[in-house]
Amino acid sequence: MPAPTIRCPICGKEVAFDDPNMPFCSDRCRLLDLGNWAAEKYVISAPARSNELEERDDTPEPPEGRSR
Template sequence: MATQKTLHCPICRKDVALDDPNVPFCSDRCRVIDLGKWASGEYKITSPILDPDVLADLDNAQLRKLNEDTDDDD
């Protein structure tokens, strides 16, 4: 007999089978609660971006934005 692998729902901690359509949540209710926490700012990603390519892209985007803003002022 094979045991079914499970996770714990991040909201209510109930067991959730990996083949459940709501994985990693146990229900749509817990999925919506989690979404609300992201939307309200309760969850935050706090680790800095260390990938040099991503940092370069961010710098380039900021420079383009500054150039656009300066062009709009003219």
């Protein structure tokens, strides 16, 4: 059996457990992941709020027209 490795989440390359860049295969992939993470966080935080507000606004009014 080969030495235990993990997959780089960026490029899928196998990375040794004692690699200093773990879990990334290289410093480049680590920076890329940081960038992705920051971008995702930024993208999520903006629409998530308006989504929550919309959902809250929608909840008190059920689609059933059963008030009569």
